[in-house]
Amino acid sequence: MADSKMAVTQWSPEFVQDLLPAAEKTALLYHLSYLCLAKFPSLERIIRSRAVETQLLFGSSDATLLKCILTSQNLVESLFPMLVKAVEKNKAVLAVQFLEKAKVWIQDIITHVEKIVEKYGTHSQDVASSASDVIKEKDDTDKKITVQDNELKQTEKTLNDLKSELKKTTEELAKTEKRINSKTQQIQEFAKSITKTSKGLGIFSALVPFIGLIVKSIYDAVHDPENVAQMKALEVELNILIADKTALKQKEWQIQLQLIDWQMKATKASFDLGSIPDPIHLKEVQSSLSKIHAILIQLKYFWESVAGALDYLKQKTFVGEDLIDDLTVLKCEFLQTIKKAEQAWSIFGAGCKKASVIFKLQTKDAYKFLEVNPSSLSKEEWEKEYESVKKQLENIDPPQCVTSSVTPAICQ
Template identity: 50%
Template sequence: MAQSKELIVSQETVAPDFITELLPSSQRVSLLYHLSYLCLAEFPKCEKLLRARALETRMLYSSSEAVLLKCMGTSQNLVSTLFPRLISAVQKNNASMATKYLEKARTWITDIIRDVHQIVERYDIHNKDVNATTSDIITEKRHTEQKLKELNNEVKAMEEALEILKKNLKTIADSIETIEKQIQSKSSELEKHVREVTSKDKGLSIFAAVVPFIGAIVKSIYDSATGPGVAAKTKALENELNKLYSEKTILKQQEWTLQLKIIDEGMVLAKKEKDLGIVPNPDHLGEVQRYLSKIQSILIQLKSFWEKVLSLLGVLKDKTFVDEDLIDEPEEKELFASSIREATKVWDDFSCFCGKATGIFQQQNKEAYKFLESDPTKLSKEAWQLEYDSVLEQLKKVNPGNECVPAISE
C-alpha cells in the first residue's frame, strides 16, 4: 500500500511572506502618525488634516481585520469540511459529492477575492488622501516660512544634512528593489521546478493540488522517494533563494537604521522650526504613505494567493473527479487520502497565521491610535520629550528582519 511520508511542517513553510510583513508595516504606520501628531498639533489646520487621515487608517484596519478573519474561517472550512468530504468521496467512489464540495469551496474563495479587491481599492483611495494631506501641509509650511524673511543658518544646515541622509536612503532602497526582483525571479524558477517534479509523482501531485505553499511542497519532495538529482537541484535552488533573502535582510536592517537616524534628526529640526513658528516638514507622513502602500501590496498578494488556490482546486476537480469511476485501486485511494491528510496539517497552520494577522489589525485598531485622544499642546517641554522618546523607542523595536523570512527554511 502506497503511503505518503510524514511531513515536518515549520512556520516558514505555511506562512506566505506577505503575512510576516503585516506586523512591522502596521506598527510603523501608527507610530509615524504619532510622531507627526506631536510635531503638527500646534498648527490647527495641519492637526485637523492629520487627525482625519489617522482615523481613516484606523477604519481601514478594522475592515482589513474582517477580511483576514474571513481568510481564517475559509481555511478552517477547508480543513473541517472540504478535505474530509474529498477523502470520503474517493473512498465511496462518489465523484458528484467531491465536485459539489469543491465548487462550494471555490465559492468561498471567490467571495474572499472580491472582498480583498474592495479593500485594496479603499487603500488606494486612502493613500491618495494621505498624499494630498502631505501636500496641503507643505503648502501651509510655505505660508509660515514666508512670515520670516530668512531662515536662520542652523536650520538651513540641518535641512541640508537631512537631504544627504535621504539620498543615501534612496540608494539603499534601490538596492532592495533590485534584490526583490531577483528573489521573485528565483522563486518563480523554484516553483516551476517543483511543479515539474510533483506532476510526475501521484502522491506529490495530489498534495501540491491542494497546498499552494512552495515550502511545504519542497519538504514533501525531500521526504518522498524522488531521485538524488531531483533533491540536489531542489536544494541548490533553495539555497540560492535563501541567500538572496539573507542579503535582503542585511539591506533592510541598514535601511531601517538610516530611517531612524533621519527620524531623530528630523525631529530636532522640527522642534527648531516650531520655535520659529514654522510648520515642520511632514516627512513622517511620507513614511506613513510608504507603509500604507506596503500593506496595500500585501493585500494584493493575498488576493493573488487565493486566486492561485481557486485555480488549483479547479484543476483538481477537472483532472481527478471527471469520471464516475474516480479512483479504482485501493492503493491509489489510500495515497489520495494520505496526501489530503498532510495538506490538512498545512492548511490548519495557515489558518492560525491568518488568526495572528487578524490580531495584528485588531490590536492596532484598539490601542495604537489612542494618542489622538490627547492634546500635545498641553504637554510641558519635558513631558513632550518623554512622549517623543517613548514613540521613537517603540519604532526602534520594530524589527525589519521580520519582513525577510524566507519562503524556504533551512
C-alpha cells in the same frame, strides 16, 4: 510589488504576518506627525481626519482577515475531512462537489479583498495629498523666515543624506524581491515538471500553495539524482536571495529609525524659527499604508491561485478519465497529503489571527492620542511623549523572511 502580479505560490504560509509591523508603525507615525505639527491648527485637523479614516479602514481590514481565518478553518475542518471520506469510499463525484463548495468560499474572500485593496489605494492617495498640503503651507511659511539656523541647516543636510540612502536601499530591496519572485516562479515550473512523474506530489502542490513546502515534498518524492541536484541548486539560490532581502529590510528599518531621530532635531529647530516641520512622518504613514496595500494585493492573488489549484485538482484527479481509475492506487498518497495540507493551512490561519489581533488593537486603542491637543503640551511634555513614541517604534520587529516548518511526507 503592488503593480505587478507576484509569483502565484507563496514561499511560506506565514506571509500574511508582514502586515503586523506595517499596521503597528502606522498609528505611531501618525502620532509623531500629530506632535510635529503642534501649534498649526489647520494641519492638526488634517492629521486627525486622516488618522480617523485609517482607524476605520483597519476595522474593515480586520473583517477581511476574519474571513481568511474562517475559510482556513473550513478547509481544515470541513473540506479536507470530506475529501478524505470521498477518497476512502472512491466517490470522485462527491470530491468534485466538495471542491466546488470550496471555490464559492474562496471567491467570496477574493471579492472582499478586492474591495479593501481599492479602499487602501484611495486612502493612500489621500494621505499623500495631505502631505502635499503640509509641504505647501510649510513653503509659504518658510518664505517669511530670513535667518536660517546653522543647526537646522546641518540637520537638514543629514536628513537629505539619510533620505538618499533610504531610497537606494528601498530600490535595492525592490529589485531583490523581483529576483525572489522570479526564482520562485522558476522553482514552481520545475515542480510542475516533476509532478508529471509523481501523482502524489501533483496532488500536494494543488492542495498546499506554498513553494517552500513543495520543495520539501520534492526531496521526499523524487529520487532521480539529476532532479534532486537541480532542486538543491535552485533552493540554494533562493535562500541566498531571501537572506539578502532580510538584511536589506533590517538596513531599511535602521535608516528609518535614524531619520525619525534626526527629524526630531529638525522639528525642535523649526519650532524655534517658527517654521512648519517637514511632514516626513506623514510620508512614512503613506509608505506603511502602501505596504499594507501591497500585502493585501498579494493576499488577493494568493486566494486566486488557491481557487485555480483546487479547480486543477478537481479536473485532473477526480474528473479526468486518465486518473479516476487510479483513485484506489492514489489513496495512500492522497490521505497523507491531506494531513500535511491541514498543517500548512492551520499555520496560515494562525498567521491571519495574529494580524487580526493587531488590527483590532489598532482600531480600539492606538489612536487615543487624538484626544489630546498637542499644542497644549509643554516643551517637556512634548519631548517626553515624542521620545515615548519613538521608543515604541524602535521596539517593532521588522518582518522576517521565514522558511517553512512543515515537512511533507509523500507516500512511496
